[in-house]
Amino acid sequence: MIAPEATSMPWNDRLTDLRVDDHQDPIQEMERLLKVSRAYEHMNKGDFYVEKNEMKKAMDEYAQAQKMFPENLEMRYWTAITLANGKDINKASSMLQAIYKKDPNWRELTRRLPKAGVLVVSENDLKELVR
Numbered sequence: 638m639i640a641p642e643a644t645s646m647p648w649n650d651r652l653t654d655l656r657v658d659d660h661q662d663p664i665q666e667m668e669r670l671l672k673v674s675r676a677y678e679h680m681n682k683g684d685f686y687v688e689k690n691e692m693k694k695a696m697d698e699y700a701q702a703q704k705m706f707p708e709n710l711e712m713r714y715w716t717a718i719t720l721a722n723g724k725d726i727n728k729a730s731s732m733l734q735a736i737y738k739k740d741p742n743w744r745e746l747t748r749r750l751p752k753a754g755v756l757v758v759s760e761n762d763l764k765e766l767v768r
Contacts, residue, residue, distance in 0.1 A: 676705035680712055683719070692723050710736050714743050718756055726762045733766055 643650055657663040657670070683698035699716040706712060714736050721729035737744045747767050750756035758766065 672705055673709075676702040676709070676712065679705065680715065683716075687719055687722075692719070695719060710740055710743065714746075718747075718750065721756060721758055721762065721766055726758070726765055730765050730768070734768075 655670070657666040660666040679698045679702035683695040683702065686692070686695035686698060696716070696719070699712065699719065702712050703709075703716065713732060717729045717732035717736065720726075720732070733743070733747065744767050747756065748763075751758065751763060756763070756766075
């Protein structure tokens with residue numbers, strides 16, 4: 638990542654210098670990191686479409702992200718939360734239950750989201766989502 642403004646000392650302009658040269662298989666690791674980055678780009682596009690209330694496009698972007706990085710619970714989690722906000726409680730709950738089995742900490746986050754205004758569901762729907 639490059640600093641927002643260049644200085645007269647370009648060697649100090651990098652905020653982070655991620656390297657793969659000491660990895661056992663640096664080319665494969667670079668490919669993996671690029672794939673992760675592109676998956677998050679799809680998630681970000683999905684978030685953008687959610688803000689514009691274009692849910693079909695959002696879900697398409699989330700699906701692309703999950704295809705690229707299927708083992709990532711965070712991507713699946715936020716897709717489920719988007720479904721819940723779109724009133725697809727059954728599908729969201731099903732996805733969330735699978736996520737909670739792998740990492741129960743996501744359940745506690747779900748409980749906290751309504752207070753933060755990130756999850757807008759009824760009390761009954763919230764109970765279904767965190768069961």
